[in-house]
Amino acid sequence: MSEQTKDITVFVVDDHAVVRRGIASFLEFVDDISVIGEAADGQEALEKLDAMHAHGELPDVVLLDLNMPRLDGIQTAAALAERHPAIRTVILTSFTEMERVQAALTHGVSGYVLKDASSDEVEAAIRASQRDEVFLDTAIARRLTQRLVTPSAGLGSLSTREREVLRLVAGGLSNRAIADQLAISERTARTHVSRLLAKLGLSSRTQAALVAVREGLVAP
Template identity: 70%
Template sequence: MIDQETISVFVVDDHEVVRRGIASFLEFADGITFVGEASDGREALDRLGVMDAQGLLPDVVLMDLQMPRLDGAETVALIAERHPTVRTVILTSFSEVERVQAALANGASGYVLKDAASSEVEAAIRATQRDEVFIDAAVAGSLTKRLRGPGHGVGALSPRERDVLVLVGRGLSNHAIAERLSISERTARTHVSKILTKLDLSTRTQAALVAVREGLVEANPE
């Protein structure tokens, strides 16, 4: 039986050597344990379904983006829909802003490049347990550049919208924001929609990056 303090991780990648390497790394990470693997998104969903029925869902799914049958971005969305308690972290070679935005908009809690240090992968996994969004430094830099310029200031936000932006920046869902602020989930969703409109943004990920850039939340705190 896994200790409640231990973070259980399921790995999804179409290259066996990558899965083996990640599994070996995780076995030596303090407080993290490897609990299973899959070679693509469809297999991952099947195995997670079985684990759910057994009450053994992992805390985190560490997943590649480009895979056969069902890719990472689509799989993230389906995991979020079917197993909302499971967090996903993308571990990939692709750093294009569009791919990053698609994955995070679908519900990923982190995005790390495969050439990142093992400490970054570990930090991304641990960040999910604090309901934080962890973005690879290089990727975050590219995303932030898109948000520079007029139309992205937070001065136009109401005090309540600013509070909501802070919570979005910490990676909280609409449901979690509603509970934190003692409002309905519908009201939380409305606030998020207004924030995106006022800041001329299209995704929660962009809003989270604005919150970090403006110093409202700390980026990847230790």
């Protein structure tokens, strides 16, 4: 790694110490990813991250469990999106229910990975979040894709604003550029992108662009 390359900094939130230690252990062997903090639940995470923010030391990515005491993962993700919108959040959980996935994506989560995933997949989710992309576990992406065959799925399920965002995604715009174009916050733009990907059963911006072309929303 060159001296000019900045490490991706990660904060781990899970109520099981063995999980936190395991994640930190395998990330230690990744040259440009560093774990800079951890917490046992969402409330503790918010308190620690607020303190880190005061010193200009916020992490780039928070790895977040869903089922935790005091403040669960969905509530924590929502609070993070409001208080620290620059942080990317990746859910690392054993829950595969679509309702939980949809709820997470609604709050702008950048990734949803199952705890039985390989270390390479967790690393990939962290890196994807840094590129402002959405990373979904293969099984989750497959189940979301299956929803395309239901009447409520497809472009008809998108709001007018989501269709507009989809056109901009297909045009290659980043979340920041979309926010500037629509005069909204970057966090709101990221939430729109996550939500439309979930509704369409897609796992990447590239797939969304292909759908937009296929459905005639933009020229090929």
